[in-house]
Amino acid sequence: MTQTDTDILIIGAGLSGIGAAVHLTKRCPDKSYRIIEQRSAIGGTWDLFRYPGIRSDSDMHTLGYNFKPWTESKAIADGPSIRKYVRQTADEYGITDQIQFDTKVVAADWSSADQSWHVTLETASGAREQITCGFLFLCGGYYNYDQGYKPEFPGEASFKGQIVHPQHWPEDLDYSGKKVVIIGSGATAMTLLPAMTDKAAHVTMLQRSPTYVVSRPAVDTFANKLRKFLPDSWAYGLIRWRNVLFQQFFFRQTRAHPEKARERLLGMVREELGPDYDVEKHFTPSYNPWEQRLCLVPDSDLFTALKAGKASVATDHIARFTESGIELKSGETLQADIIVTATGLNLQYMNGIDVSVDGVKAAPGSLLNYKGVMVSNVPNLAITFGYTNASWTLKADLTSEYVCRLINYMDRNNYASVTAKLDAFPDETDPFVDFSSGYFQRVMDKFPRQHKEAPWKLHQSYTADMMNLRYGRVDDGVLAFETERATAKSEKPVLQAAE
Numbered sequence: 001m002t003q004t005d006t007d008i009l010i011i012g013a014g015l016s017g018i019g020a021a022v023h024l025t026k027r028c029p030d031k032s033y034r035i036i037e038q039r040s041a042i043g044g045t046w047d048l049f050r051y052p053g054i055r056s057d058s059d060m061h062t063l064g065y066n067f068k069p070w071t072e073s074k075a076i077a078d079g080p081s082i083r084k085y086v087r088q089t090a091d092e093y094g095i096t097d098q099i100q101f102d103t104k105v106v107a108a109d110w111s112s113a114d115q116s117w118h119v120t121l122e123t124a125s126g127a128r129e130q131i132t133c134g135f136l137f138l139c140g141g142y143y144n145y146d147q148g149y150k151p152e153f154p155g156e157a158s159f160k161g162q163i164v165h166p167q168h169w170p171e172d173l174d175y176s177g178k179k180v181v182i183i184g185s186g187a188t189a190m191t192l193l194p195a196m197t198d199k200a201a202h203v204t205m206l207q208r209s210p211t212y213v214v215s216r217p218a219v220d221t222f223a224n225k226l227r228k229f230l231p232d233s234w235a236y237g238l239i240r241w242r243n244v245l246f247q248q249f250f251f252r253q254t255r256a257h258p259e260k261a262r263e264r265l266l267g268m269v270r271e272e273l274g275p276d277y278d279v280e281k282h283f284t285p286s287y288n289p290w291e292q293r294l295c296l297v298p299d300s301d302l303f304t305a306l307k308a309g310k311a312s313v314a315t316d317h318i319a320r321f322t323e324s325g326i327e328l329k330s331g332e333t334l335q336a337d338i339i340v341t342a343t344g345l346n347l348q349y350m351n352g353i354d355v356s357v358d359g360v361k362a363a364p365g366s367l368l369n370y371k372g373v374m375v376s377n378v379p380n381l382a383i384t385f386g387y388t389n390a391s392w393t394l395k396a397d398l399t400s401e402y403v404c405r406l407i408n409y410m411d412r413n414n415y416a417s418v419t420a421k422l423d424a425f426p427d428e429t430d431p432f433v434d435f436s437s438g439y440f441q442r443v444m445d446k447f448p449r450q451h452k453e454a455p456w457k458l459h460q461s462y463t464a465d466m467m468n469l470r471y472g473r474v475d476d477g478v479l480a481f482e483t484e485r486a487t488a489k490s491e492k493p494v495l496q497a498a499e
Contacts, residue, residue, distance in 0.1 A: 004116045004117075004132040004133050004134050005034075005131040005132045005133060006032045006033055006034045006131070006132075006133050006134075007031040007032045007033060007133065007134050007135065007407075008024060008028075008031055008032070008033040008034075008133060008134065008135045008136075008137055008407070009033070009034055009036065009117065009119060009131070009133035009135070009136050009137065010024075010033055010034070010035045010036070010137045010139055011035075011036050011105050011136070011137065011138045011139055011140045011351050011353070012035070012036075012037060012038075012044060012138070012139040012140030012141065012351065013035050013037035013039075013042045013043075013044065013090070013099050013101075014042075014043060014044015014045055014046070014047075014086065014139070014140070014141060015043075015044055015045070015046065015063075015082075015086055015392065015393060015396065016044070016139035016140075016141065016384040016386075016392070016393075016396045017035055017037070017044070017139035017140070018035075018042065018086055018089055018090045018095055019065050019089075019139075019393065019396055019397060019400055020137055020139050020384065020396075020399075020400045020403070021033060021035060021090075021093070021095045021098065022065070022067060022068075022089065022093045022095065022400075023067075023397070023400035023401060023403075023404050024400070024403075024404060025093055025094070025095070026067070027401070027404035027405075027408070028404050028407055028408060031407065033098060034098055034099075034100060034131075034133075035095070035098055035099040035100065036099075036100050036103050036104075036105050036121060037099055037100065037101050037102075037103065038102070038103065038104045038105075038140075038145065039101065039102070039145070040101050040102050041101070042083075042086055042087050042090050042096065042099070043082075043083040043086050043087065044086075044140075044141060045141060046079050046082045046083040046086060047083055048145055048167065049079060049166065049167065049169070050079070050169050050171070051166040051169040051188070051191075051192060051195075052169075052192060052195040052196050053078075053191045053192060053194065053195025053196075054078065054079035054191065055076060055077060055078045055079060055191060055298070056076055056077050056082060057076075057187045057191075057293075057295070057296045058296070058390070058391040058392070059075040059076060059216075059220065059243055059391070060072070060074075060075050060076070060077045060082070060085075061075060061220070061223060061236060061239045061240045061243050062240055062243050062244060062247070062390065062391035062393065062394055063082075063391040063392065063393050064085065064236075064240075064393065065089065065393060065397060066240070066393075066397045067397075068085075068089055068092075069232040069233055069235070069236035070085065070236065071227065071232055071236075073219055073224055074218050074219055075217075075218065075219060075220035075223060076216065076217075076218040076296070076298040100121075102123060102124040103121050103122070103123050103124075104121065104122045104123075105119060105120070105121060105122075105351065105353050106120045106121065106122045106128070106353070106354065107119070107120040107353060107354040107355070107356070108120070108136055108353055108354070108355050108356070109355075109356045109357070109358075109359060110356070110357045110358065110378065110379055110380065110381075111358065112357075112358050112379075113358075114132075115134070115379075115380075115416040115417050115482070115484055116132045116133065116134055117132060117133045117134070117135075117136045117380065117381075118130055118132055119131050119132070119133060119136070134380060134416075135380045135381075135382070135403075135407060136380060136381050136382075137381075137382050137383075137384075137403060138350055138351050138353070138381070138382070138383045138384065139384045139396075140351035141351070142347050142348065142349070142385060143345040143346055143347050143348060144345070144346040144347070144348050144352060145167075147167075147346055148165045148166070148167035148168070148341075148343070148344065148345055148346060149343055149344040149345055149346045149442075150165055150341050150343055151343060153318055153320070153321050154318075154319070154320040154321065155320035155321040155322060156321045157321075158321055158322060158323050159321040159322065159323065159324075159325075159336075159339065160323050160324065161324075161325075161336055161337045161338055161339060162337070162338050162339070163338075163339050163340075163341060164338060164339070164340050164341070165340075165341050165342075165343075166188050166192065166340060166341075166342050167345070173338075175196060175199055175200050175337075175338055176199040176200070177199070177200070177201050178200055178201055178337035178338050179200070179201050179202050179204075179325075179335050179336050179337050179338075180196055180200045180202070180203045180204070180336065180337070180338045180339075180340060181203075181204045181206055181325065181326060181334050181336040181338075181339050181340070182196075182203065182204070182205045182206065182339075182340040182342050183206050183207075183318070183326075183339065183340065183341050183342060183343055184205070184206075184207065184340075184341070184342030184343050184344070185205065185207035185208070185209065185210060185211045186211060186293075186295065186342065186344065187293070187295050187296070188342040189205050189207070189340075189342040190205070190211075190213065190295050190297055190302050192340060192342060193205050193302060193305060193311050194297075194301040194302050194304065194305040194311070197305045197308075197310035197311050200310075202310065202311065202312070203305070203310065203311040203312075204311065204312050204313070204314055204334055204336075205311070205312075205313045205314070206314045206316065206318070206326065206328075206334060207282075207313065207314070207315055208315070208316075208317055209285060209286060209315070210281075210282055210283050210284055210285045210315060211283075211285060211292065211294075211295050212265050212283075212285055212289050212292075212294045212295065213265075213269060213283060213294070213295045213296075213297055213302065214265060214268065214294055214295070214296060214297070215268070215272065215296075215297050215298070215299070215300040215302075215303065216296055216297075216298060217298070217299060218298035218299050220239065222239070223235065223239040226238065226239065244390070244394065244462050244463075247389075247390050248390075248461060248462065248463065251290055251389050251390075251460075254288075254289045254290045255290060258288035258289060261288075261289045261290075262288065262289055265289060265294075266279060266283065266284060269283045269303075272300055272303040273303055273306065273307065274307075277306075281315050282313040282315050283313075290389060293388060293389070314328070314332070314334060316328040316329060316330050316332065317329040321339075324336070325339075326339070344438065346443075347440065347442070347443045347447075348443070348446070349364040349383070349446060349447045349448065350364055350383065355378065355381070357377070357378055357379070362375070362377075362378050363446075364446055364447055364448050365445050365446050365447065365448070365449075366425075367448040367449070368420075368422055368425065368426070368429065368448055368449055368450065368451060368456050369432060369448045369449065369450045369451075369456060369457075369458050370420035370455055370456060370478070371402070371420075371454075371455045371465075371468060371469065372385060372395065372399070372458045372459065372465065373399050373402055373403070373469065374420045375420065375448050376420050376421075376422035376425075376448075376456075377419060377420070377421065377422055378419070378420075379417040379418060379419040380417050380418060380419075382399065382402075382403045382406075383399075384396050384399045384400070385399075387460055387462070388433055388460060389460050390460075390462060394462050395462070395465060398462075398465050398466060398469045398470060399469070401469060401470055402469040402470070405470075405474055406418060406474055409474045409475070410481065413481065414483055415481040415482060415483055416482060416483055416484045417481070417482045418479050418480070418481050418482075419479065419480045419482075420455075420478060420479060420480075421478060421479070421480040422456075426451050426456075428451075428452070429449035429450060429451055430449065430450050430451070430452065431444045431447070431449065431450070432444060432447040432448050432449060432450055432458060433447070433458075434460075454468070455468070455476060455478055
């Protein structure tokens, strides 16, 4: 590659970015890299979110890295434990010294003339600088850290209590003896509800429509026993594969037999809450399982809080906020001292960076996905985007492995750049993610499209991606490689979808 400030520039020092750096350290030891992190600490999501009860909604044997066994007793881990795991990983592999904190990537422009990225950085003080890199690896997740999604509610200004969004939880928030209403029905709301009942007078989860909920033990007893007889890495690998295969089997069966899956999931909720609870109203979604992500509750904590009378669920629509709470369209009023708007995330692609090629903007909505790692006609760019139906890190690890294979292949053949070449945008494409969740549907026009055929199809299957990314051919006839000498003949990229 051309001489640059660094060979690889990684964006984000969270779970994905630290993992990417470790894979590069292990597989591309001769390559230099830097990590740019907008915040002042390692951890990404797990450092940003500090609301009560923050935890994983996947087991840590699959959310953990494939190279670093998770050895704590709880498989469904709390936020501080995950944050510690990520930081330990960074320290163990000497990653921390390569991170530039409090710095935001504003723009990145690929120059065909010198076969490198020109990246504009902005520090917390507002000062800007430009650095160059040979390869850009975006590992900053898929949502906006600056602002969570919060719709405008009628009469909101009249509410005399406190309104809080989980993404910006006040450290000094005292909810002792208070009536709390949580607006939302996703993983965040279902985490907050049982966690806040320790101090709050009462907690109500207000939802427009229900979500599928499944309980699972926080402690994986079998995994903990297995570690007593096997080395940590062996036990971790076995449990990881057990969980991956079970999850994929469950997902496929659910999609193939949605009615049976629906009956089973709702039956488990009825077993938890008893015959007198209105499961039909509060826990029966209008969609089939896995058309949106299932919510995992550890050790039935949500159901325990509901049965104890410390919490309740209200399924209704908001008419307006009042001085003392929320008036519902049914006419009922929920009294509240604190309202928590667990209304979702603002998703973004390419980490919100203004990406261009030779000055031509690469709008994500006009690009086509390539193997869930790259996008059409944008050279030397990889993006980590985890699974929607499984643990994020499963795909993050495979993505990093593939990027390392790609970089090593380019070095062996003296290539300066690689592009997923697309001569014409296909007439028929599908959304990037097949999910009906509102937070996806709001922004799908700003995400790449996918095709029905490989390599432009986005798999939601770890085994399929493993075969493609870990073992498939790098030079597959779609990727176009160039040496530095060939760049003068390069044509302008096609960066717009067909109208």
